Amino acid sequence: MLKLDTPINLDVARFLHWWRGELSFLVPARLRKLLGKASEYLVLTKDDDGLNAVYHDDEGIRPLGHFTLDDGGSRKRERLLESMPTLTEAKVLLRLTPGQAMRKTLKLPLAAEENLSRVVAFEMDRLTPFKSDQVYYAARQLERSPATRQITVELILTPRNKLDALLEELAVWGWRPNIVDMAGDSPLGAYDLLPEKYRSPRNPWPYRINLALAALIVLLVIVLGVLPIWSNRSLALDLEQEVKKASKTAKEVESLRHEMEDLVHQTRFLQQRKRAEPAMVDMLQELTDVMPDQTWLNGLQYRDHRLVIQGQSPSASALIELIEASPFFQNTSFVSPVTKDTASGLERFQIASEVVNGRFSEKPASSE
Known part of the structure; x- marks a missing residue:
């Protein structure tokens, strides 16, 4: 049954090593040799x-x-190298037989994977009949089990x-291995027991090329990181200039808008005053009419x-009705009672009315 909640444990280092090996055939042989990856x-x-x-x-x-370790074997080796010049560029690997070396599979705590070589050296006398200073050894992690919190390690x-x-003995007859491992199922070069004193000086070119490539990659990363920032900075400066121009124009427009609003306000004020305040001449003329x-x-x-x-x-x-009918007057009424003048026979009156601007009244002003 498929368990979707089972965690996926991915050993990134092993995956990258496998992936590099799978893609290595795409690299030309000469370049692999130059990079030390032959x-x-x-x-x-x-x-x-x-x-x-x-x-x-x-x-x-x-x-x-088969080559004997004597003068005959040395001459045979020289003839082989003459017939196969590519052997001079191949890595010489000495594979020890089970009688010359020992292989053992171990179970160690999960924490040991961080410093596997030192842990194996510390436990050497417990895991093997030897002490760590009596043997040349190499260890390789085979499996990792988070469930049991253990790792499986192969030790040779x-x-x-x-x-x-x-x-x-091999050096006497011209054989100088570059790598020493043990025969078995492990890939060639998975282990290396060769003591440091027998190692030949490394070719500096792979290191120099790798260093140059690393520097080139860092430079490209810096360029790719800085170039957009620099481009955006130039664009930001241009936009800043445009914003300054637009801000200046906006301020001018805002100033003109305020001036226009002030003028409109003043004009409306005059219009309102004109509407609210009746003209005395018009009022007297209307009263006369x-x-x-x-x-x-x-x-x-x-x-x-x-x-x-x-x-x-x-x-x-009758005056109340006549005055109220005019668009210049409203709310017309007597202020005091009407009295009779005995001398003239006319009625004395005192009338009050609210004066409005008849030119802006809804009632049309009468014209003669």
Whole structure:
């Protein structure tokens, strides 16, 4: 049954190593050699009579024969190198047999994977019959089990005196291995037991090329990171100039808008005053037109839109209707009772009315 909640444990380092190996065939052979990633191996196996040599490359495996550790074997090796110049560029790998080395599978705590070599050295006398200073050893992690919090480790080792004697014997007859591991299922070069004193000086070119490539990558990353920022900075400066120009224009427009609003306000104020304040000439003219014949005014007061008139008329009550019908007057009424003048026979009146601007009244002003 498929369990979707099972955690996925991915060893990134092992995955990248496998992926690099899978893609290595895409890299030209010359470039792989220049970078120190050549996959050609001259594999040597020591037996009682001498060395068995096998050539491993991308095309497969080719046995090269048996070489005795004497003058005859040395001459045979020289003839082989003359006939196969590519062997000079191949890595020489010495594979130890089970009689020359020991392989052991261990279970260690999960925390040991962070510093596997030191943990194995510390536990060497408990895990093997030897102490760590008596053997050359190498360890490789095979499996990782978070459930049990353990790792499976493969350990190979060989006594130092035995490997030193073997390497010195091979060197006498011109064989100088670059790598020492043990025969088994592990890939070529997965382990390396070769002591430091037998290692040949490394070719500096792979290191220099890798260093140059790393510097180039860092430079490209910096360029890719800085270039957009620099481009955006230039764009930001241009936009800032445009914003300054637009801000100046906006301020001018805002100033003009305020001036226009002030003018509109002043104009509306004048218009409102003109609408609210009746013209005295128009009011007197309208009052003259409204008053009927034989009506006399002997008093007139105007204050705060209120008009009070006094006079005599044959019919004072008719004046209220005449004045109220005018668009210049509203809310017309008597201020005091109407009285009769015995001398003239006319009615004395005192009428008050609210004066409005008849030119802006909804009632059309009468015209003669």
